[in-house]
Amino acid sequence: MQTRDGRTRLEGLLRQGERVFMGGSAGEVIPLTDALAAGRLPPFELITSLVPGVNPAPAGLPPGMQLTNPFPLGPVGRHLPLSYGGYCNWLAGQRFDTCVVQVAPPRRGRMASLGVAAEFAPVVLRRSARIIAVVNEAMPDLPDAAHLDLDRAAEVIGLDFALRESAAGAPSAMAQAIAGHIARFIGNGAAVQVGLGKVPDALLARLADRRGLRIQSGMVSDSIRPLAEGGALDPRWLHTSCVQVGTAAHYGWLRGRAGFAVLGCDITHDPAVLARAGGLIAVNGAIEVDLFGQANLEMANGRPISSVGGAADFARAATLDPAGCSIIGLPATVPGTEASRIVARLGGVVSLPRHDVGLVVTEHGVADLRGQDAEGRAERLIAVAAPQHRADLAAAWDRMARPRGGRAG
Known part of the structure; x- marks a missing residue:
């Protein structure tokens, strides 16, 4: 060339x-x-x-x-x-x-x-x-x-040039804790969607003992390789994403490899295609989650820093799947400032509405919001916030929920 x-x-x-x-x-x-x-x-x-x-x-x-x-x-x-x-x-x-x-x-x-x-x-x-x-x-x-x-x-x-690479690095203890909580909800045969980052990498590492997993995702990275080589993936399934973004070693491993489909978003994010996957578990991160269960994936301190990406497409599909679940995993606090990422009300936009969020997971545990009314959702979210922020969140919810003696909707 x-x-x-x-x-x-x-x-x-x-x-x-x-x-x-x-x-x-x-x-x-x-x-x-x-x-x-x-x-x-x-x-x-x-x-x-x-x-x-x-x-x-x-x-x-x-x-x-x-x-x-x-x-x-x-x-x-x-x-x-x-x-x-x-x-x-x-x-x-x-x-x-x-x-x-x-x-x-x-x-x-x-x-x-x-x-x-x-x-x-x-x-x-x-x-x-x-x-x-x-x-x-x-x-x-x-x-x-x-x-x-x-x-x-x-x-x-x-033209010869190196592809863009992405490497999450070694997962932190916090990422490991969050991943450990999420892994309990992913059983054998699940269809799995994850994003990029330390929590997704730590989560996939914890699924090495599963069998029959099916990848139905937007982005896929190096962390898929141990699952493939360890027998965790269903060999009959065409593991699908719209892109694979990883290291040069990952790209080398993929060269000529069958069984991994990289297709257009008109297929990978099509609601009808995702509905046919069955048992879809969608795992995404967030910048903050409020006490209603709404998630902001896009703005921090009033400034846009990211996009909802494919999270909205997969979260909706997983929520409507009778055997599926939409999961948000995030640290309970912002590193450095220790501000709570479980907040009374979102400071940014609503990227995922509350009806598309089933579980919210922090290092402190799992808030299972499925089947809960507004009061129950708030109580469970406060329970997985950082301990030092729980009293303030409870007080804020009390002000929001009972301004005139009623319950929040």
């Missing part, structure tokens, strides 16, 4: 005023974002799916450049506050001049795997007047991933 020539060629193909799509997470075409940061591209509208913590946010945009993303990127670009399913539906109603998509080297004729990152690309590919396929040797060829027929591409460019 002629990397330098390929980069110059890619930059020269992008036109002023276009609507251009490029995926995020491990699908980010890094030479394109490098060129954007260096000011070498003409002004156009970039629609993407960059993930904070995985994809570095641009420090700024050249004059005339526009950027749209489902995650907030600080002062850069336009943030659409949609779930992954909602963003997928929005994209399906748009038209694009160009889709720049990263693929693995084709193994069978002209069919190239999207590898570890499908996300929104399959939807956008159907809505784009021109496709630029970037063939990257570093992208693992997953036989069960979404594929692109390179004959559909107007341009095929070879």
